[in-house]
Amino acid sequence: MPIRYGKAAIGLAHLLLVLSLVIFAKGFFPHKAFLPGLATWPQGLDIVPRSAPFDRVIFMVVDALRSDFVYGNASSFAFTQGLIRSGAALPFTGHASAPTITMPRVKAITTGSVPSFVDLVLNFAESDTTSTLKDQDSWLAQLRAKGGKLVMYGDDTWLRLFPDFFDRADGTTSFFVSDFTEVDNNVTRHIPFELAQDDWSAMTMHFLGLDHIGHKTGPRGPNMPGKQAEMDGIVRQIYTAMENSHHLQSCLLVLLGDHGMNEGGNHGASSPGEVSTALTFISPKLKSAFEGQTSPIDSTVDYKYYDVVQQSDIVPTLAALLGFPVPQNNLGIIIPRLLELWTVQQDQYDLLFENAEQIYRISQATFPSNFAAQMVDQGCSATTQDDAEIIVCLWRQVLEDYEAGHGAYSSSSMAHLRSFLSKAQTLLSGTASNYDLRSMQVGIGLGVLALTLCLPSFTQGLRAGGFEGVALVSIMALYAITMFASSYVEEEHQFWYWALGAYLIILYFKGGRYAISPESAVTGSTQPALAYMLFGLVRRWRQTGQKYAGDPDILSEVVTPNPSLLWVLVVLTYALLSTNLSRRAVTWTGARQMGLLPALVSTSAFLFKIAFTAADAPELLQAFPIFGPLVSFVSRYPLVNLARVVFLGLAHLLACAVYYEKPWKSARQLQSFLTAFQDVLSIFLITQSRTVYIPLYLFFNLQLYLLRRGRRYSVGELGILALLFQYASFFAMGGTNSIATIDLSNAYNGVSGYNVVAVGILTFVSNWAAPIWWAFAVCQLFSVVDLSNGGYSFLLTALATFSCVHALAVMVACTFLREHLFIWTVFSPKYLYTAAWVVGQHTIINTMGLGMLLWQGDR
Amino acid sequence: MSSPSITHLLPPTPVQPAASARLLTPTTQPIPLLPSHLAKRYSYFHTLLVVIYYYFRASALVADPYTAMFLDLGFVSLAQGVFCAVCLPSAGSWVSGTAGGKINESTGAVAPLKTFKGAKTGGNLSGSGSSSLRKKIAPPSAVKGGSTKGEGAGGSWKGRVTPALFSLILTLTLPPLPLTLIALVLGAPLYPTSLLPCTLLLATHVALLGFLPIFYTHGVSSSAWRDVAAAWLPFDESGVWAGTVGALVGGWIGAVPMALDWDREWQKWPCTVLWGVVLGWAVGRLVTNVARLGIGRRINLSEKxxxxxxxxxxxxxxxxxxxxxxxxxx
Structure with missing residues (x-):
């Protein structure tokens, strides 16, 4: 039976596609060598570790502290700038590499490694135990091995990364970015107590408020100067304590940002603002060793102030300053300026040599074969070889110097040491060199196989499709081409808006060729025309993409100044769904009371949304005082419970719909079930969407209504509509191909604690809410005939074929453009998004969800 | 509980029209070129003239789109008006369509002059051809006289200038606003709002290039405009409909370079879209008016x-x- 064969092929194709994405990712994303265990001082040799200048450290991380927030002339860090002028503070610009989000950055500044994109995925599945640094070498682990106590206050990312590391800790969750003060007060209140204690050797603080202000109001927001002054006050408090307390005499304060922020206040990618962080070493002891530097600095290029160092350099520098072995997986180099603290040049050489030995070991682990072969080989020209050979060669020079001088300092050996270190750092952190092309080719090959599996039934459908077949193939071909242009990857929404707009115009033309009924002369072009106009509203609701993110849109120009408009639309959306469902529920049993159930569920969903908005975006509610009593009412209940009530109610409604509509009985009943199902699904998806996007569901519902009112659409037309609406609506709800816009605010609804599966599912649903909505919405447009004779399967085939084309195009683009400047900033995030599209949207929603739902009508 | 009856399952909102939609039939005839050598030659020359004009105005457009496009309106109106007057039959002077019944596509495709003759000899087309909304078909004598005299087949010059002016007024008043709306939905910038006048001017250019000849040849016949709204006019030897389609498609494709990160001055709104419109218009005209391909055929959207x-x-x-x-x- 051809339909059954086609479905099996689609299922198999998706399986292959997921496999191909995994295999390709294995070859594409850099493989990092990893050395287990803690570094120790070399055994046997009786090297007495040099006396370390410091014995304890206060590690003060201010989330999203961009370099200019401290060093620029608009900064409110007045006290810190005074310290820079006096020499007590040594300022640097710390370069954070992409992905510029907290967890990978914390990894970099504690272990010295350069986290890969795999860490990015783990960041969103935070509880994953494999992502902890418990068994990895870090300066925290080294301090603990020395017998020091650690304390930690602030972002609980640290507590998750370093479980059971801290003797005293108080974690803060970065949950609602509307919280500017509580998150920081929760840290600040512990400072006086801890400054009075002398039992710790490292105190880590992670302030989140500044990042929250950035996300909410951008780097120039009204609360920014006040927050900077608050942070400066904490620096003053600590510095004063360091001057006055005996036990803090040899204490070092490191003030740093984990990443920066762009002009929109977001981070994740690698624009200059996002990668340039402030990094300042502060101690009264430094005043005697260093001269002061100018501060503030008026103008600079790309947020680069003073010396630019890598964030990973912090790790070996701390190792030197506090006197412990350099952590095993470190790729940092001791910051040269701080090396000047050691006045004996032999000490400087020894420190750097230990740093170099450690980096040599990690490079040996990265390129094992090269090192085995090359160490015996003589003759060295550092220009023409591959990466591994260059490192080996430079290392040999270092060793020769070392052996010749018996480890004594000389200027030439120092120069060799430095060139080895900098070359090794660039090559090992730069990841362009070690693609596993074979895995990538296998991945592409499997993708091609998946596509060929889809092709027979797809081409069969195309022949019947006529114009729609041509349109589908053109969309696929054009999309595949745009994947090779970095601007079109960044601005992918343009493609979908462009295609969907044109297709709605074509539907308008087509509608004009029909009379809506055999008797009437009125053409069926009105509904597509209105749907087209609504699409104009939808696409301008939120300006998306990367280049023009933050530009004016309807939300910023019309809705934000009039929050009452937003709330009217939100209430209308809930009311529409509620009345639809109530009317339906009455028909289920014939009893009017049944209509109460959906009303109750929608009300609870609405109350949850109010409670959530009060926590997430209070400014929307403040301007609309009518909801004041509601807000104070719902604030008495925890959000987790409210969300669970909503989810339970929705599950109950869905069960009722399935029980009474009996969708498996006939295609007619399936069609009727689909409308009820859509409304229940809508309430669920709205719960998972941000408040400002809720009116879009109203527009979507209107568009669907208009499309249903029009003539009957062929399966080809529905295939195109499903494809275009799914992708376009993803971007309309603020989605992009940049990591910075992944919305986590609704990922914890109804989840307490860390449940990876639940959080993962909710994260996907809240980011792909609109595509999921449209996937099921388009099913309502099928006629009973198409539902009962299997004609709908072309929709599944078309979508499956597109997912193959999508994945293949991105994989091929990543392979061909692997030396491209933007490979890590544009194409890698796109690859991750592609994986989410293919696995989440196409495999789970389109193939499994739709396939199972519609299959019931087959009998 | 027993399974609910069908009446219980009626959806809460009226879902689909009570009866299935009915496929209509297009009623428009291909627009003929006036049967004079002048008309034929001028129609070639006109395409060239307009393209060259826009080509030389390109730098002015990039420098100041609003002023340039505003000033260009004069020339484009004049050029298109002259083209209509010289090359096209005005509304009412030819059998532009049938009010009902099916058009025999093959006869419509062969040569529009036959349509004239058909009208003269009172064939099956003229029988049902006049509707209340349409001007009366020109008397056969005018057509006959036109084909012999040097004045061309479109009647006296005065009889052509007046409809040209009239259709120019219609063109400048009716289509620009809907076209602006269409452009806005397709991606013309809404913010900053200072660009809205540019979009309106762009829409006016599209109206002049794409819709002026339709107003001139079809007038305000509702059945003809119903076909226009359904993109259902037949391609014609005078290149009118292909020009319209080309302008719309060209403008759509013309938006593509704007999203690229080349940071060139000409990537700004609406330069590439206007050039796309002109190029698409010219290509459409070249294909049907010069190469004479596809005349008489309609766009097939595989409507069934x-x-x-x-x-x-x-x-x-x-x-x-x-x-x-x-x-x-x-």
């Missing part, structure tokens, strides 16, 4: 007569098949 009973009334697949089979057997 719906199978009766595909709407909500039919409950099972069985009867549908029999119904569609009976339909075929008719």
């Amino acid at each position: 007569e719906e199978e009766p009973g595909a709407g909500t009334e039919v409950l099972a697949a069985g009867p549908v098949k029999t119904l569609s089979e009976t339909k075929k057997s008719k």
Whole structure:
């Protein structure tokens, strides 16, 4: 039976596609060598570790502290700038590499490694135990091995990364970015107590408020100067304590940002603002060793102030300053300026040599074969070889110097040491060199196989499709081409808006060729025309993409100044769904009371949304005082419970719909079930969407209504509509191909604690809410005939074929453009998004969800 | 509980029209080129002239789109007006379509002059050709005289300038606003709002290039404009409809370079879109007016007569098949 064969092929194709994405990712994303265990001082040799200048450290991380927030002339860090002028503070610009989000950055500044994109995925599945640094070498682990106590206050990312590391800790969750003060007060209140204690050797603080202000109001927001002054006050408090307390005499304060922020206040990618962080070493002891530097600095290029160092350099520098072995997986180099603290040049050489030995070991682990072969080989020209050979060669020079001088300092050996270190750092952190092309080719090959599996039934459908077949193939071909242009990857929404707009115009033309009924002369072009106009509203609701993110849109120009408009639309959306469902529920049993159930569920969903908005975006509610009593009412209940009530109610409604509509009985009943199902699904998806996007569901519902009112659409037309609406609506709800816009605010609804599966599912649903909505919405447009004779399967085939084309195009683009400047900033995030599209949207929603739902009508 | 009856399952909102939609038939005839050598040559020359004009105005457009496009309106209006007057039959002077019944596509495609003759000899087309909304068909003598005199087939010069002016007024008043709206939905910038006048001017250019000749040849015939709204006009030897389609498609494609990160001055709104419009218009005209390809054919959006009973009334697949089979057997 051809339909059954086609479905099996689609299922198999998706399986292959997921496999191909995994295999390709294995070859594409850099493989990092990893050395287990803690570094120790070399055994046997009786090297007495040099006396370390410091014995304890206060590690003060201010989330999203961009370099200019401290060093620029608009900064409110007045006290810190005074310290820079006096020499007590040594300022640097710390370069954070992409992905510029907290967890990978914390990894970099504690272990010295350069986290890969795999860490990015783990960041969103935070509880994953494999992502902890418990068994990895870090300066925290080294301090603990020395017998020091650690304390930690602030972002609980640290507590998750370093479980059971801290003797005293108080974690803060970065949950609602509307919280500017509580998150920081929760840290600040512990400072006086801890400054009075002398039992710790490292105190880590992670302030989140500044990042929250950035996300909410951008780097120039009204609360920014006040927050900077608050942070400066904490620096003053600590510095004063360091001057006055005996036990803090040899204490070092490191003030740093984990990443920066762009002009929109977001981070994740690698624009200059996002990668340039402030990094300042502060101690009264430094005043005697260093001269002061100018501060503030008026103008600079790309947020680069003073010396630019890598964030990973912090790790070996701390190792030197506090006197412990350099952590095993470190790729940092001791910051040269701080090396000047050691006045004996032999000490400087020894420190750097230990740093170099450690980096040599990690490079040996990265390129094992090269090192085995090359160490015996003589003759060295550092220009023409591959990466591994260059490192080996430079290392040999270092060793020769070392052996010749018996480890004594000389200027030439120092120069060799430095060139080895900098070359090794660039090559090992730069990841362009070690693609596993074979895995990538296998991945592409499997993708091609998946596509060929889809092709027979797809081409069969195309022949019947006529114009729609041509349109589908053109969309696929054009999309595949745009994947090779970095601007079109960044601005992918343009493609979908462009295609969907044109297709709605074509539907308008087509509608004009029909009379809506055999008797009437009125053409069926009105509904597509209105749907087209609504699409104009939808696409301008939120300006998306990367280049023009933050530009004016309807939300910023019309809705934000009039929050009452937003709330009217939100209430209308809930009311529409509620009345639809109530009317339906009455028909289920014939009893009017049944209509109460959906009303109750929608009300609870609405109350949850109010409670959530009060926590997430209070400014929307403040301007609309009518909801004041509601807000104070719902604030008495925890959000987790409210969300669970909503989810339970929705599950109950869905069960009722399935029980009474009996969708498996006939295609007619399936069609009727689909409308009820859509409304229940809508309430669920709205719960998972941000408040400002809720009116879009109203527009979507209107568009669907208009499309249903029009003539009957062929399966080809529905295939195109499903494809275009799914992708376009993803971007309309603020989605992009940049990591910075992944919305986590609704990922914890109804989840307490860390449940990876639940959080993962909710994260996907809240980011792909609109595509999921449209996937099921388009099913309502099928006629009973198409539902009962299997004609709908072309929709599944078309979508499956597109997912193959999508994945293949991105994989091929990543392979061909692997030396491209933007490979890590544009194409890698796109690859991750592609994986989410293919696995989440196409495999789970389109193939499994739709396939199972519609299959019931087959009998 | 017993399974609910069908009446219980009626959706809360009226879902689909009570009966299935009916496929209409297009009623417009291809617009003929006036049968004079002048008309033929001028129609070639006109395409060239307009393209060259826009080519030389390109730098002015990039420098100041608003002023340039505003000033260009004069020339484009004049050029298109002259083209209409010289090359096209004005509304009412030719059989632009049938009010009802099917047009025999093959005869419409062969040569529009036959249409004239058809009108003269009172063939089947003229019989049903006049509707209340349409001007009366020109008397056969005018057509006959036109074909012999040097004045051309379109009647006296005065009789051409007046409709040209009239259709120019219609063109400048009716289509620009809807076209602006269409452009806005397709991606013309809404913010900053200072660009809205540029979009309106762009829409006016599209109206002049794409719709002025349609107003001139079809007037305000509702059935003709119904076909326009359905993109259902036949391609014609005078290149009018192909020009319209080309302008719209060209403008759509012209938006593509704007999203690229080349940071060139000319990537700003609406330069590339206007050039796309002009190029698309020219290509459309070259294909039909010069190369004479596809004349008489209509854009095929693979619209099909719906199978009766595909709407909500039919409950099972069985009867549908029999119904569609009976339909075929008719």
